[in-house]
Amino acid sequence: MNVPIVRAVADLRTIVAGWRREAASIAVVPTMGALHEGHLSLVRAALEKADRVIVTLFVNPKQFNSAADLAAYPRTEVEDAAKLAPLGAHLLYAPDAAEIYPEGFATAVSVGGVSEGLCGAFRPGHFDGVATVVAKLFLQTGADLAFFGEKDFQQLHVVRRMARDLDIPITVIGCPTVREEDGLALSSRNVRLSLAERLAAPKLASILHTAAGQIANGAPVSLTLAEARAAILSAGYREVEYLELRADADLRPLNALYCPARLLVAAWLGNTRLIDNVEVVPLLSLSS
Ligand SMILES: Nc1ncnc2c1ncn2[C@@H]1O[C@H](COP(=O)(O)OP(=O)(O)OP(=O)(O)O)[C@@H](O)[C@H]1O
Numbered sequence: 001m002n003v004p005i006v007r008a009v010a011d012l013r014t015i016v017a018g019w020r021r022e023a024a025s026i027a028v029v030p031t032m033g034a035l036h037e038g039h040l041s042l043v044r045a046a047l048e049k050a051d052r053v054i055v056t057l058f059v060n061p062k063q064f065n066s067a068a069d070l071a072a073y074p075r076t077e078v079e080d081a082a083k084l085a086p087l088g089a090h091l092l093y094a095p096d097a098a099e100i101y102p103e104g105f106a107t108a109v110s111v112g113g114v115s116e117g118l119c120g121a122f123r124p125g126h127f128d129g130v131a132t133v134v135a136k137l138f139l140q141t142g143a144d145l146a147f148f149g150e151k152d153f154q155q156l157h158v159v160r161r162m163a164r165d166l167d168i169p170i171t172v173i174g175c176p177t178v179r180e181e182d183g184l185a186l187s188s189r190n191v192r193l194s195l196a197e198r199l200a201a202p203k204l205a206s207i208l209h210t211a212a213g214q215i216a217n218g219a220p221v222s223l224t225l226a227e228a229r230a231a232i233l234s235a236g237y238r239e240v241e242y243l244e245l246r247a248d249a250d251l252r253p254l255n256a257l258y259c260p261a262r263l264l265v266a267a268w269l270g271n272t273r274l275i276d277n278v279e280v281v282p283l284l285s286l287s288s
């Protein structure tokens with residue numbers, strides 16, 4: 001069976017109203033397409049928690065910092081729809097650009113605090129673009145639950161803050177990062193890696209895991225991060241944008257480990273920018 005594809009918000013609302021008459025709960029999984037197992041894990045999680053699941057597919061120009069990145073972004077709608085059907089997703093909402101940004105569109109949603117630093121520092125305007133489009137997708141779908149990947153950990157925080165601050169009645173659920181067997185976090189941008197880059201890429205995750213283990217065992221944070229940064233460069237990455245320890249709950253910067261934390265990184269491998277993060281749990285607080 002095929003998954004129905006809807007392109008107009010009016011049609012989407014008619015379908016959602018029918019589901020509401022059946023008292024069905026509704027989940028949304030926002031994506032930019034080029035679906036891989038990471039996305040599909042969100043769809044499966046959504047199907048476990050809600051009666052109806054809407055996957056959205058919109059390559060959002062407002063969140064790209066470079067025209068080249070936007071132009072190179074993979075667009076594979078037919079294949080994406082074919083991957084969703086066997087899972088049992090109920091609808092693919094792939095809106096026309098005018099349904100999201102109609103003529104004269106002049107509003108932006110800007111989230112402070114959690115969007116500052118990390119990717120926010122290196123991709124100016126990116127999180128405004130994400131918050132704006134996700135606010136629209138939440139309001140257009142009227143979903144009760146939304147599923148996002150922890151791979152984009154700062155995005156998860158931005159979206160959660162936005163929904164709370166705007167009183168959008170939706171619960172934002174974070175799902176664990178899905179990885180290749182060699183540890184590389186799945187990402188639509190991985191297809192841009194050359195063979196040699198693809199072989200070097202998983203070292204980012206392994207260095208991150210090693211550093212997280214050392215910090216959890218009490219190693220000094222700044223020294224461990226300096227060594228990990230050097231190791232990433234030695235592994236063939238040409239630039240480390242950031243490598244930081246932040247509190248898991250609110251992303252505040254940490255110089256020492258005294259609460260559940262995340263170690264987050266963004267680094268360039270050739271012309272591809274990869275991000276990743278791992279949990280760092282203080283061992284002392286677990287045993288006490
Ligand atoms: N490896 C992954 N594991 C779990 N969730 C993921 C993974 N990769 C992406 N996601 C999630 O899928 C949703 C849509 O992400 P998106 O379409 O940007 O895919 P992507 O692979 O992250 O692409 P890219 O990073 O190249 O933009 C987001 O919530 C994102 O966090």
Ligand SMILES: CC(C)(CO)[C@@H](O)C(=O)[O-]
Binds near residue numbers: 030058133134152155
């Ligand atoms: C959440 C999102 C679909 C908004 O365009 C995008 O940032 C993504 O794919 O992670």
Ligand code: BAL
Binds near residue numbers: 063152155
């Ligand atoms: N995965 C987050 C979307 C982006 O990189 O633009």
